[in-house]
Amino acid sequence: MAAIGTDRGRLAAGVILPGADRLAWYFMRISGIALVGFALGHLFITHYLNVPSETTFAFVAGRWANPVWRSFDWVLLLAALWHGMVGMRYSITDFLRRPLWRLVAMSAVVIVGVLWTGLGTITIFTFDAAAAAANSGPWAGELWIADVLGYSLFVFAVGTYVGIAALLVYVARSLRSGVVPIYNGDVGQYAWVMHRATGIGTVFFLLVHIVDIMLIGLGAEIYDESVKFYGNPFLLPMEIALVGAVIYHSLNGIRILLIDFWEMGTRRERQLFWMALVGTVVLTIPSGIIILAHEL
Numbered sequence: 001m002a003a004i005g006t007d008r009g010r011l012a013a014g015v016i017l018p019g020a021d022r023l024a025w026y027f028m029r030i031s032g033i034a035l036v037g038f039a040l041g042h043l044f045i046t047h048y049l050n051v052p053s054e055t056t057f058a059f060v061a062g063r064w065a066n067p068v069w070r071s072f073d074w075v076l077l078l079a080a081l082w083h084g085m086v087g088m089r090y091s092i093t094d095f096l097r098r099p100l101w102r103l104v105a106m107s108a109v110v111i112v113g114v115l116w117t118g119l120g121t122i123t124i125f126t127f128d129a130a131a132a133a134a135n136s137g138p139w140a141g142e143l144w145i146a147d148v149l150g151y152s153l154f155v156f157a158v159g160t161y162v163g164i165a166a167l168l169v170y171v172a173r174s175l176r177s178g179v180v181p182i183y184n185g186d187v188g189q190y191a192w193v194m195h196r197a198t199g200i201g202t203v204f205f206l207l208v209h210i211v212d213i214m215l216i217g218l219g220a221e222i223y224d225e226s227v228k229f230y231g232n233p234f235l236l237p238m239e240i241a242l243v244g245a246v247i248y249h250s251l252n253g254i255r256i257l258l259i260d261f262w263e264m265g266t267r268r269e270r271q272l273f274w275m276a277l278v279g280t281v282v283l284t285i286p287s288g289i290i291i292l293a294h295e296l
């Protein structure tokens with residue numbers, strides 16, 4: 001998308017895009033800026049200062065005793081969920097041609113968005129630490145619920161590993177045969193494919209994560225049972241890949257904003273891509289070391 005300051009940019013954003021698209025365009029950028037603080041802040045607390053298996057009942061109850069952290073987590077929920085849901089619109093319009101299928105897919109996205117907003121909001125604002133700690137709720141003893149969610153993380157991990165392995169095999173085979181895999185090797189297109197893959201991957205993790213956190217309202221025991229799964233060695237590469245995905249998507253998101261709003265952005269898009277890639281590797285390694293050192 002051309003920089004909004006140029007005629008092309010104004011044309012692209014102002015004149016061509018009908019109302020809903022234009023609204024979505026701006027929403028993605030404003031929520032993206034908010035998520036640089038909220039999502040990366042959350043990631044820093046849960047994957048650098050602590051590791052996911054340490055985000056136990058006591059950890060969350062301690063944070064939510066302070067209304068500031070409850071508000072922080074609620075804004076994060078709304079920004080990440082709806083940025084992701086509106087982001088899904090791009091894939092739906094790209095891949096689904098038939099108006100009926102588009103309508104069905106978009107309706108599903110809105111229904112999931114509203115349901116998960118409700119789930120997350122109820123979890124955050126009705127959380128009663130004393131009652132949950134007493135494990136007195138009707139579902140408190142149903143530890144199988146935690147296991148079902150724990151094993152859904154395994155399914156998510158298998159999907160992540162198979163996806164990464166398939167991509168690597170595809171690129172290796174293409175390079176060995178001397179064929180540049182996609183888009184004739186244009187850096188901008190690689191940046192876009194990785195942006196979409198990391199965005200969609202993070203959305204699906206987010207949906208599981210919100211249901212996972214919801215368990216805290218059912219009782220301390222059931223919640224801590226589900227958090228234990230994060231210490232399982234099989235899930236660790238997925239947790240590190242998630243850190244890398246959110247960081248790459250955020251840095252490339254900032255690159256997109258610079259291309260859109262900075263006069264030099266379009267001319268510097270290649271350098272900005274390499275900076276986003278190197279930044280992702282440099283910022284993900286410490287989290288990987290912290291998680292592996294703690295869990296293994």
Ligand code: HEM
Binds near residue numbers: 035256
């Ligand atoms: C929780 C974190 C986040 C999730 C779940 C998420 C999800 C998504 C998804 C699914 C898309 C659509 C990708 C596509 O199909 O092209 C997207 C696009 C985008 N995201 Fe994010 N994102 C997150 C954080 C961020 C952050 C921190 C930024 C930083 C600025 C950002 C900026 C953008 C931008 C600019 C777009 C592109 C919109 C366009 O092509 O017009 N996102 N995001």
